[in-house]
Amino acid sequence: MKNLTKRAFKTELFEEFARIGKALSSGRRLELIELLAQSERTVEELAAETGMSIANASQHLQVLRSARLVDVRRQGTYAWYRLSDEHVLRLWLSLREVGEMQLAEIERIVEDFFKDRKDMEATTCEDLLKHLKTGSVVVLDVRPEQEYSAGHIRGARSIPVNELEARLKEIPKKKTIVAYCRGPYCVLADEAVAILRAKGFNALRFKGGFPDWKARGLPVERAIPP
Amino acid sequence: MKNLTKRAFKTELFEEFARIGKALSSGRRLELIELLAQSERTVEELAAETGMSIANASQHLQVLRSARLVDVRRQGTYAWYRLSDEHVLRLWLSLREVGEMQLAEIERIVEDFFKDRKDMEATTCEDLLKHLKTGSVVVLDVRPEQEYSAGHIRGARSIPVNELEARLKEIPKKKTIVAYCRGPYCVLADEAVAILRAKGFNALRFKGGFPDWKARGLPVERAIPP
DNA sequence: CTGATATTCAAGTATGTGTTTGAATATGTG
DNA sequence: CACATATTCAAACACATACTTGAATATCAG
Known part of the structure; x- marks a missing residue:
């Protein structure tokens, strides 16, 4: 029984961490993160700079938001998105570094x-x-x-x-x-x-x-x- | 035309980085990484410790391998897996840190x-x-x-x-x-x-x-x- | 209130992923 | 060579995800 709950604990815990991994599992979303690492931006700007439709950009931003990688600030009809924490920038840079070191394709x-x-x-x-x-x-x-x-x-x-x-x-x-x-x-x-x-x-x-x-x-x- | 190739470049580049994100997008795989951060292990050991079937563990390890997060060393009939680089450990710790900071559920x-x-x-x-x-x-x-x-x-x-x-x-x-x-x-x-x-x-x-x-x-x- | 604008939502389709099962490889042993 | 063992492969299923389209919200200006 103790082992069963221990397994459940680990599964649940790592599944939570995987929410962050899932947020990082799309090239589009990584591109959004890279842009947001520069400065906060509206959905419209992000969509234009990445060549996505606005609805699609909004949807990706909500995935990032539900993993708490980005925050929104609403001002009038605009939604300004930004990285929610400096650790998020470090995470992205860390991922980038692994990619540069390990993936010859890059x-x-x-x-x-x-x-x-x-x-x-x-x-x-x-x-x-x-x-x-x-x-x-x-x-x-x-x-x-x-x-x-x-x-x-x-x-x-x-x-x-x-x-x-x-x-x-x-x-x-x-x-x-x-x-x-x-x-x-x-x-x-x-x-x-x-x-x-x-x-x-x-x-x-x-x-x-x-x-x-x-x-x-x-x-x-x-x-x-x- | 320049803009078109620039878009293609970015899409391709970030899609490559997303391969790493995809590898991190499963709780099971993160659990494997956590174990491999301790020491190299065989498929069997990893399967037993995570409660997965051997075939499933092997499949997850191959996802990690194709993202170059882990390496294999074959000895006899055993395959010893390990993290492929110390940057991979840092990436995982960085993800863990973001999770701990941002996700109240954790x-x-x-x-x-x-x-x-x-x-x-x-x-x-x-x-x-x-x-x-x-x-x-x-x-x-x-x-x-x-x-x-x-x-x-x-x-x-x-x-x-x-x-x-x-x-x-x-x-x-x-x-x-x-x-x-x-x-x-x-x-x-x-x-x-x-x-x-x-x-x-x-x-x-x-x-x-x-x-x-x-x-x-x-x-x-x-x-x-x- | 009306119209314009920025964003989000919802539904639909195509594609991708996780797991199980059973078979296939490949290495070492007698 | 035949057999046991560790691992990988392939097919099949259920389930999740990405993108598009068109409609729904919400805020502001007049």
Whole structure:
């Protein structure tokens, strides 16, 4: 009898944990998590950025919500979704790391898509932190401004990549420029570096993204309090 | 066209990561991971410990294997399964942490089962490390010996809980005894502490288990090299 | 109140997953 | 070689999940 209840306990307990696994078992939902790791967003925005129908995005968000990975805040007719806890970001980064380490397919897919990245040097967290301290580089956040406002690397300037060409004069020609965006699978920083180099700047891409930086407990800043 | 391939890239990439999520989406598979976090095991052992049929356990192990979360080593007619990387352990601990933080149901299930735990003090990693350094406690690994051999807290002694009553004379009466087992959902250390206290020892349970200790990079030892 | 908008709900269909059962492999033993 | 054992495979079933469509809510502006 004790064994029976022990089995029931374990089954029930692990089935609960599996709710989180189930929430992570869809590529679409992982994409939503990756976006929400940048800043909170409405259903409409999330649907548009992931190419899903709104009803489908809403449904996926509710799966995430029932696993308590995301929270909603309602304002007027909008529902603003966000990750419910910083542990959720760590969980996603941890999953991403396992994927990068173990699944050869991921490396192949990424290399296929970013054909030019191989010969584009990138900076690590440690490097960047060191350079930031000495003030020897300019760090550029090239994500949309909303995401910058929601949180960015301390000391970084916001120039969204689509405004970059028009705002080149704000950038000092003599310093090294380090551009960052959402993370390793985001093209924004690559585009920014390409533009900057074409104009004669000495530009580098930061390997990670803002969420990676934040999850390591490195210094961040935000325009609007949470 | 660029947008189309960008969408295809993201869909494909996140679908790959979702393979790992899918592997984590079953309570049964999480239970297998929890067991494999202790030491490598055969299909038979895993099936017996989780109460699954052998065919079913084998099938779940193959799901884990195709997501590269576990590896097999074949020896004779036995297949020894183990976690394929230390990152997998971290991923599981990260998922566990999110569950414990976010899912109220988990707390309820655990409290229901461990009714007596409330009034049983437990030691944290930090405490235990401090005590280990000063030698003021005896640390007891009460898991089956095989798991102890595969790796244990440095300085711990192995006395499997089912041998404990017979081996009480090996334990100094005057020191505090800290017992640990597989983790917070394992009963072995609770049982050991109950036995020890009944015999007049001053005994405590360590809150985590060996995997938690190891994942924090704290000092470990192993009898048999990997 | 009416109309517009953002989101959610509900139903339906196609597809995928978990488990059991019994057979098939593959390795080691006498 | 024949046999025992550990594991895997294949088929069949019940059940769950993803996506689409169209309707239902809910909030705000006029």
